[in-house]
Amino acid sequence: MLSIKDLTVNVGDKQILKGLNLEVKAGEVHAIMGPNGAGKSTLSHVLSGKAGYTITGGSIIYAGKELTELEPEMRAREGVFLAFQYPIEIPGVSNIYLLKAALNSIRKHKGQAEIDAMDFLIWVKEKIRLLDMDEKFLYRAVNEGFSGGEKKRNEILQMAVMEPKLCILDETDSGLDIDALKIVAHGVNSLRSENRAFVMITHYQRLLDYIKPDFVHVLADGKIVKSGTEELALELEEKGYNWLNEQAAV
Amino acid sequence: METKLVSYYSDSYSEHAALLSGQSVLWLQALRHAALETFAATGFPTLREEEWKYTNVTAIEKHRFKPVANSEAINAELLKTYLLDDMWNLVFVDGKFSAEHSQLDGLNNEVEFHNLAYVLATQPEKLEPYLAQAVSNDEHNFVAFNTAWFNDGLFLNIPAHQVLTKPIQILHLTVSPDCLATSRNIFVAGKNSEAQIIETFVGENAYLNTVVNEVFLAENANLTIHKLQSESKQAYHFGGTYVKQQPHARFQHHNFSFGALLARTDLHVDLETAAECSLNGLYLGVKRQHIDTHTRINHNKPHGISREFYKGILDNRARGVFQGRIVVAKDAQQTDSDMHNRNLLLSANAEVDTKPQLEIYADDVKCAHGVTVGQLEEKSIFYLQSRGINIATARNILTFAFANEMVEMVSIPTLKKLLATKLLNLLPV
Incomplete structure (x- = not known):
């Protein structure tokens, strides 16, 4: 589904990603861990098409297409979803409006008719129960005045409504207490399917207690320096990241 | 002569x-x-x-x-x-x-x-x-x-x-x-x-x-x-x-x-004495339009309350002017006054001249004012794009939301609907 080869990315004159390789197949869950400044968020931003990054080499092939040639909205319509580390507050735009506009943008892209208002309401209420959110969140402005946990749940709600193929979770666990983490993990787990892949970017191992990854990768100094299974995450938790930095420097 | x-x-x-x-x-x-x-x-x-x-x-x-x-x-x-x-x-x-x-x-x-x-x-x-x-x-x-x-x-x-x-x-x-x-x-x-x-x-x-x-x-x-x-x-x-x-x-x-x-x-x-006014407004200019709003509130006697909130949106080569003047007379103790003006410039060639003016001659008053001039936030536009919404629509949604706050203050349903329709014609989403 996703094949990243020798990806190099600059922010201004500074090289952040230095030849990153990653293969993700449908149905898989990959966790990408690494110290601050390793390039984790850069990877998620580059995948979603955020401005401010210059791709200097390599390729990102998603579903047979060069992803970097698509505008951010086209990536979303093609099934790439980014759950933001810091979800944006949008005063004056209601959650339900955004959810409906998002869903319709995908339906239109697929050549389907816009969803009927009543059908949409039934559909979205089903999804909101999955995230244990009150229906009143539908009518509030997007993320405005939401707590950290509510914002993260709202990201997963958007994901549930848009039904993407490739879900990128950027530090979705940061700022969550254990109860909120369980709810978010439940939402994510219920969306796991053989047609859908997840790339979870995280700093901590604890997320992986609730969302079991198939693969764990360590990103350090702009590239994947080690790949393994769940045990790698536990090893990292125990030893910290310093030994990796030493390895990378060799 | x-x-x-x-x-x-x-x-x-x-x-x-x-x-x-x-x-x-x-x-x-x-x-x-x-x-x-x-x-x-x-x-x-x-x-x-x-x-x-x-x-x-x-x-x-x-x-x-x-x-x-x-x-x-x-x-x-x-x-x-x-x-x-x-x-x-x-x-x-x-x-x-x-x-x-x-x-x-x-x-x-x-x-x-x-x-x-x-x-x-x-x-x-x-x-x-x-x-x-x-x-x-x-x-x-x-x-x-x-x-x-x-x-x-x-x-x-x-x-x-x-x-x-x-x-x-x-x-x-x-x-x-x-x-x-x-x-x-x-x-x-x-x-x-x-x-x-x-x-x-x-x-x-x-x-x-x-x-x-x-x-x-x-x-x-x-x-x-x-x-x-x-x-x-x-x-x-x-x-x-x-x-x-x-x-x-x-x-x-x-x-x-x-x-x-x-x-x-x-x-x-x-x-x-103890009179109250509330002045709300939205000016929206496109192409080469010039829209000027001058307000003046004279607090002549004590205990008056004034609230003023104006928003402006200027696109293309449009120019907006906002002057809000509040005068609190010597007699007008316990005046409570608040004025805000927020502007959104949608183009590098649009312009707004905004000038709040407070003249206070009484000594026991509460007067606040604030002015902002800004653009649509890139991070908000990107957030909407990442949800499948194209960039032009994303900009219009955000602009509409900025403007619609003023429409929401209107209590007459038919007028509210007309204003919202008017905005949607100018900002198709």
């Missing part, structure tokens, strides 16, 4: 004067004569005047606007779009009352409700206590011009304790090319009375529309005026509203300015 011609509009006055209303009313003739003299001395305001330094109106002199005796064509489409249901409607075409298009059924007979030309022809003495009392010709020459040239308007006198059950809409439709439409409205709200007014300005072709409203609120009266201005992109508009509030009177103003080629709104409020 030799008189120098400064304006076509004073030079040509005598040609048209005989057509104006109130010919036999001596005190009015004296008032008009004085106003014309004031205007003729210097003509329209110039950039040299402090209150006009951002708004250049010299282009008006390049036209030869004149009153239209018979308006033949009416734009039925405009009328249909802007004439609101479930209210009393008064339609003025090219500045003259049109009984044919107005709808006044079921209005309480105790409410005096006539077009100005009719009152001047039948009972002119009713206007004498009010005309030129809320604003004088010295204010600036658009007011003097209006006093000299006005031909019609509305005289609304609500007796004490009367509550109008439906809003009154005054629709100014200007359609004849090169029309000079000049109207004067007098609104009087008696003690404890309550009413809502919507003034709507629409039109086509090049014209000059000037309107002056003089508003008198007795003790504890409560009046709301909505102004919706969305005129021809070739037109010039001046609209001034001057409000005198007696103790405990409440006044709300909602000003939606989608402009003309050049549009200027003046809004002055005088507050006596």
